[in-house]
Amino acid sequence: MSSMITGKCYCGAITFYGEEEPQTVAYCHCVDCRRATGGPVAAFAAFGEGKIVFEPEEGKRVSINEGVVRTFCENCGSSLTGRYDYLPNQIYVSIGIIDQADELMPEVHAHAAERLRWLHIDDDLERSEATATRKLNAVSDNL
Numbered sequence: 001m002s003s004m005i006t007g008k009c010y011c012g013a014i015t016f017y018g019e020e021e022p023q024t025v026a027y028c029h030c031v032d033c034r035r036a037t038g039g040p041v042a043a044f045a046a047f048g049e050g051k052i053v054f055e056p057e058e059g060k061r062v063s064i065n066e067g068v069v070r071t072f073c074e075n076c077g078s079s080l081t082g083r084y085d086y087l088p089n090q091i092y093v094s095i096g097i098i099d100q101a102d103e104l105m106p107e108v109h110a111h112a113a114e115r116l117r118w119l120h121i122d123d124d125l126e127r128s129e130a131t132a133t134r135k136l137n138a139v140s141d142n143l
Helices: 031-037 133-141
Strands: 005-008 015-018 024-028 042-048 052-055 060-062 068-072 079-084 090-094 108-110
Touching (some): 031 042
Parallel strands (some): 024 108
Antiparallel strands (some): 005 015, 015 052, 042 090, 060 068, 068 079
């Protein structure tokens, strides 16, 4: 994969780019991520803080739960990013808005205990019953 990452929200009002590959890619089955993205499972690519540039801005910031800040496009509502106090110095970008999404294979399932009963993803990835904080922080710590 080329290390250039590009993408945009649904309406194209917000674009972004970065010159590094993600630190990790993760599925998240938690209720909050499903509600924020509107999907039966969310998927995010983690980048170091400041490694992704948004134009003209990162979007509207929303914080429903303490320690979690998500951004959305004010025009079309696309889920853009998530920042989590328990995953410092990382920004999680929604996979669905990344142009290179087909090349970004998830590495872990977070909050697998909250998976919808009818959703079956057939892979051999690690499944963390709760947050995959240890694995996700380890990736960041190794940089």
